[in-house]
Amino acid sequence: MVKLVAIYRVPEDVEAFDKHYFEVHGPLAEKMPGLIKMEVGKVYGTPAGDSDLHLIAEMYFETKEALMEALSSAEGRAAGKDLRGFAGNVVSMHFVEVVEK
């Protein structure tokens, strides 16, 4: 199992960001073919106080190949284009392999 992890730093306008994320971007991302599960989390702090992060979104796929196919699909490209438009300056994306125990 692998996941595409999107880490969002705190945006300038949190309210506008959340509205776009939850009403537009999330639903676009959920359309990616091969997506098994999507988990979105709101960062509310750190052990030392405020966090520089705002949101962490994880999209699970069966294999590395399925993740790459999802990104290059029409739905993945649409989600990518939307992402660059509203969050290009606060997001970093990472490919992560879940360690099986």
Added chain:
Amino acid sequence: MVKLVAIYRVPEDVEAFDKHYFEVHGPLAEKMPGLIKMEVGKVYGTPAGDSDLHLIAEMYFETKEALMEALSSAEGRAAGKDLRGFAGNVVSMHFVEVVEK
């Protein structure tokens, strides 16, 4: 549901880091009271190439209070002490509330 998310940047000595993480630190973290699930993921890239991250570990708890109690427990303090020793310069910790849909 909430989670404690530990984000590790790429360490100087990846092999030594992994050995300590999987043989010592992971087992210590898993002893925290109230821990529901732990998911560890190895970062293997980004859409643009190499990632600056190495590992993302997520520890799930029922509530924010349960997470705080786990951190302040003897087991949580032992895991925290170990963390500062082997990864203090590459880790950031975040409290995250899972968005229920």
